[in-house]
Amino acid sequence: MSKELETTFHKYAKYGDPKAPGHEMSGKNFAKLCKECNILENGCTSADVDVVFSKVKSKGARVINFSEFQDGLKQLSRKRFQGMGNALPAIHKLVEGKDPESPGSTKTVAVGAVDRLTDISKYGGTHKERFNESGKGASGSEEVTHDSGHVEACKGKEMKQ
Template identity: 55%
Template sequence: MAENSDLTSLEESFRKFAIYGDTKATGQEMTGKNWAKLCKDCKVIDGKSVTGTDVDIVFSKVKGKSARVITCEEFKKALEELSGKRFKGKSKEEAYEAICKLVVGKEPVSAGITKPAATGAVDRLTDTSKYTGSHKERFDESGKGKGKGGRETIVENTGYVSSYKLAGTYDAKVKK
């Protein structure tokens, strides 16, 4: 009974790693990249007895001739292949149980993902209150940009000289 639940949780781990990083994946087949990630995240690769190359070789052995992915059954065969190499002093069954315990219940780890930087330099460079010169005129007091009015001098084509005080009063004079 315990083995049955281990198999279902082993298949669940297979599905989680199979869909990792691929929005179109169904969870029925796993790529070589995800197989290598599973082995690395679940500590199947120890760097001594099992290396990344061993994992790739086992993947190539287990998959079909022209296939690029493995199914859940092939995944279990691949774990059997690696179990003998990973746990040398144990029998085949004990080694397979031990490697299944490494994989069961695990999920892909998202380590090393780049997060947005919130350092002092970014804050200092985007603080509009510290801008000087012509850049200062591009923002209002609240720090909101003025748009085109802040970048360019907008010329009014009224026909009057720019500093003429009585602009627009001609029509009132002529009507008299």
């Protein structure tokens, strides 16, 4: 028995319920583990996973412990690796060291916000004309300084007090 296999079991047992102690796994999390670890290939289906879960769990129980989990993997290995002599180590290799995936979670982008917002390849139509080739705003590409102390629109006008 591998310590990595037990660690993976505990991670998936806790998935979706932060208060769970991680000693028992639900059928939903068992199916998730099988899907994410590519056990559902070569003739092994989600229906097979559900049947195996029902067989290994205690009567009336809704969850499995680690020893029942190992028995379930043993049964699934025969289905997934039909004809192979070393099916159990092969299925353990698929499962060991895996973490539950969180679908729909936002991935961080390494590019800075200004780079993303001034990338002209992401703009189309009239918005593309707002930027020059370097990505600077077309109206702000020249560095012009005014010594008047006033806003350009007010130049030459008297200020009322």
